[in-house]
Amino acid sequence: MPLREAGAVTGVGETKYLRGTDRTALSFQLEASLNAIRDAGLKPSDIDGLIPYGHGAVAEDFITNFGIKDLRFSATTPMGGASAVASIQCALAVIDAGICNHVLLSLGRTGYSGGRIGARVQQMPQFKLIGEFEMPSGAIAPAQLYAPMARRHMELYGTKSTQLAEIAVTTRQHAMLQSNATMQRPMTIEDHQASRMISDPLRLLDCSLESDGGAAVVISAVDRCRDLRKPPVMVMGVAEGHPDSPSAITQRPDLTTLGLAKAAPKAFAMAGVTHDDIDVAEIYDCFTYIVMCQLEDLGFCKKGEGGAFVENGALGLNGRLPVNTHGGLLSQAHMAGMNHIVELTRQLRGEAEAQVPDAEIGLVTGYGDMGDGSIAIMRRD
Amino acid sequence: MDTTYDKLVPAPTPDTQPYWDGLKEHRLRLQRCADCGKVRHYPRPMCDACWSMNTDWVDAAGTGTVHSWTITHYAFHPGWKGDLPYILLTVDLPEGVRLNAQARGISESALRVGLPVKVGFEPVTEELTLPVFEAV
Numbered sequence: 069m070p071l072r073e074a075g076a077v078t079g080v081g082e083t084k085y086l087r088g089t090d091r092t093a094l095s096f097q098l099e100a101s102l103n104a105i106r107d108a109g110l111k112p113s114d115i116d117g118l119i120p121y122g123h124g125a126v127a128e129d130f131i132t133n134f135g136i137k138d139l140r141f142s143a144t145t146p147m148g149g150a151s152a153v154a155s156i157q158c159a160l161a162v163i164d165a166g167i168c169n170h171v172l173l174s175l176g177r178t179g180y181s182g183g184r185i186g187a188r189v190q191q192m193p194q195f196k197l198i199g200e201f202e203m204p205s206g207a208i209a210p211a212q213l214y215a216p217m218a219r220r221h222m223e224l225y226g227t228k229s230t231q232l233a234e235i236a237v238t239t240r241q242h243a244m245l246q247s248n249a250t251m252q253r254p255m256t257i258e259d260h261q262a263s264r265m266i267s268d269p270l271r272l273l274d275c276s277l278e279s280d281g282g283a284a285v286v287i288s289a290v291d292r293c294r295d296l297r298k299p300p301v302m303v304m305g306v307a308e309g310h311p312d313s314p315s316a317i318t319q320r321p322d323l324t325t326l327g328l329a330k331a332a333p334k335a336f337a338m339a340g341v342t343h344d345d346i347d348v349a350e351i352y353d354c355f356t357y358i359v360m361c362q363l364e365d366l367g368f369c370k371k372g373e374g375g376a377f378v379e380n381g382a383l384g385l386n387g388r389l390p391v392n393t394h395g396g397l398l399s400q401a402h403m404a405g406m407n408h409i410v411e412l413t414r415q416l417r418g419e420a421e422a423q424v425p426d427a428e429i430g431l432v433t434g435y436g437d438m439g440d441g442s443i444a445i446m447r448r449d
Numbered sequence: 450m451d452t453t454y455d456k457l458v459p460a461p462t463p464d465t466q467p468y469w470d471g472l473k474e475h476r477l478r479l480q481r482c483a484d485c486g487k488v489r490h491y492p493r494p495m496c497d498a499c500w501s502m503n504t505d506w507v508d509a510a511g512t513g514t515v516h517s518w519t520i521t522h523y524a525f526h527p528g529w530k531g532d533l534p535y536i537l538l539t540v541d542l543p544e545g546v547r548l549n550a551q552a553r554g555i556s557e558s559a560l561r562v563g564l565p566v567k568v569g570f571e572p573v574t575e576e577l578t579l580p581v582f583e584a585v
């Protein structure tokens with residue numbers, strides 16, 4: 069397992085998260101990147117590898133703005149919301165190959181003020197099958213395309229909307245402990261149940277936010293990570309997984325299994341840890357149901373038991389598995405999961421605003437593009 | 450038929466045109482591997498079982514059973530505003546593939562996994578006929 073602890077997260081950065089701005093996505097992406105680089109105690113010109121989130125800034129933007137003289141690697145990992153965590157694997161691979169020392173992962177977006185996230189799917193090339201065969205019938209947005217997965221889960225396993233509500237409510241409680249979370253009003257299960265139906269069974273409060281801002285992460289080689297400004301957070305295991313019928317959920321043999329189910333066993337094996345070792349989990353939460361399904365695909369419970377698993381505040385700071393301690397995409401901001409890597413790093417450094425006591429090992433997942441999955445397991449050094 | 454059709458329309462390719470031509474004739478045609486016989490949907494250039502690029506087309510039975518569904522209450526595109534709420538069914542066809550289409554004449558309370566349905570055809574423009582599912 070050559071990538072095991074080949075590198076560490078050494079810097080994390082965010083902008084203020086907003087719902088309304090006249091700034092550009094590029095300016096958010098550069099600001100967040102600079103914050104991450106400074107957090108690591110590096111200079112922008114120290115960055116020798118770039119994996120920007122797709123559909124945003126490109127390598128040329130960073131070379132130009134940062135004055136990087138010798139960029140040695142750039143790539144994107146086109147997996148939608150699974151991209152940020154999948155790019156950790158890509159970063160470790162180029163670090164292990166000796167190509168790079170410090171790789172910057174970054175994202176900036178004007179998801180609220182610019183192109184709305186819900187409308188983007190129509191323009192994305194990996195969705196041309198859906199564009200031709202499902203959108204003309206009115207199945208257009210992710211909420212509509214994912215809802216049949218949740219409905220199938222409900223019909224097969226008796227999963228209830230109030231169980232999805234548990235996820236939304238707990239995530240909101242965590243957001244209210246954050247200085248940089250956009251949703252600060254308390255939410256109850258009754259509030260969730262009273263929120264308007266978007267595409268049954270998904271209600272408004274099952275859906276993530278549309279946000280403006282940026283987030284970034286620096287991954288450094290293991291032999292460069294221990295003399296920087298902050299303690300390194302070691303990457304123990306990492307993997308990506310692609311589901312069957314990756315672009316068309318309709319044709320997927322099992323609607324209730326995501327690409328993460330293929331990635332998770334690889335990452336746990338690489339890390340050499342068990343589920344009991346995980347102190348905190350930042351789980352991609354574009355919709356509440358996607359969190360529940362991933363808990364199953366990660367192996368924290370059996371398929372079909374996710375509804376019972378999340379009940380009674382199990383995902384809270386004092387629950388059996390604290391999840392999305394920053395408020396996630398549901399209540400902090402939709403930063404496509406880059407904010408989940410930022411939060412896991414802070415938890416394992418012991419500097420989170422809603423700190424899980426003595427968090428030593430944690431995991432972060434990504435989910436996107438109709439079912440792609442990614443996972444990284446990390447530890448305090 | 451609406452002459453000012455304001456919904457999203459497909460952009461067929463040579464790989465997919467026979468499917469849309471079939472719908473215009475009120476036939477649900479599915480692509481089949483001409484070598485190993487595996488039926489696939491949505492239409493595409495290659496068979497994932499034997500990697501043959503030889504294809505032919507078969508007429509589906511036009512029956513199926515509900516695999517899952519969603520009821521949409523929000524218009525993600527202005528063209529569908531007047532249709533809310535509408536039911537989108539994911540249906541298992543006996544040919545071994547699924548079809549996603551709107552329900553017609555099926556009440557929300559009747560929806561269940563395994564509900565038998567049959568394919569119907571709705572011409573929406575001169576060029577485009579869409580499949581729908583009707584109660585059996």
Ligand SMILES: [Zn+2]
Nearest residue numbers: 482485496499
């Ligand atoms: Zn074949």
